[in-house]
Amino acid sequence: MLAVLVLASGFGVLRKLTDGRVQQLALAADSEGVVAADSPFAQHGAMGERATIVQFSSSVCAPCRAAKAIATEVAATVPGVRHLEVNAEEHMDLVREFAIMRTPTILVLDGRGRLSARISGVPRKDELLVAVDDRRFEDI
Secondary structure, three states: OHHHHHHHHHHHHHHHHHOOOEEEOOOOOOOOOOOHHHOOOHHHOOOOOOEEEEEEEOOOOHHHHHHHHHHHHHHHHOOOEEEEEEEOOOOHHHHHHOOOOOOOEEEEEEOOOOEEEEEEOOOOHHHHHHHHOOOHHHHO
């Protein structure tokens, strides 16, 4: 029983350290990516000129509401950024394509629709602001 308690505590500490952290993904300068209009997320709403925050949610997910509030606020704060919410239960094709393992999961796409960051769990507002306002979008 003590071993189970130690393992559960270790797992809890690990989740606390990694939950909501932004995983920056490298954008290749020579990569065309997908045109925003051709993005699989374009059917869920207009893509942002600078960046798009795509949130995978489910109806029974309590943390999804907190993630939505943060993503909506960031999109309202940064010009050219849009927030799109995708119901993971209804769009299993996208869940499989982007290897979504839990909700909420947030993908940050640049203006061309290329994946630049990934966040599992409720994002931290300051880190999400950095992810969508990353200056590397301007160089590409």
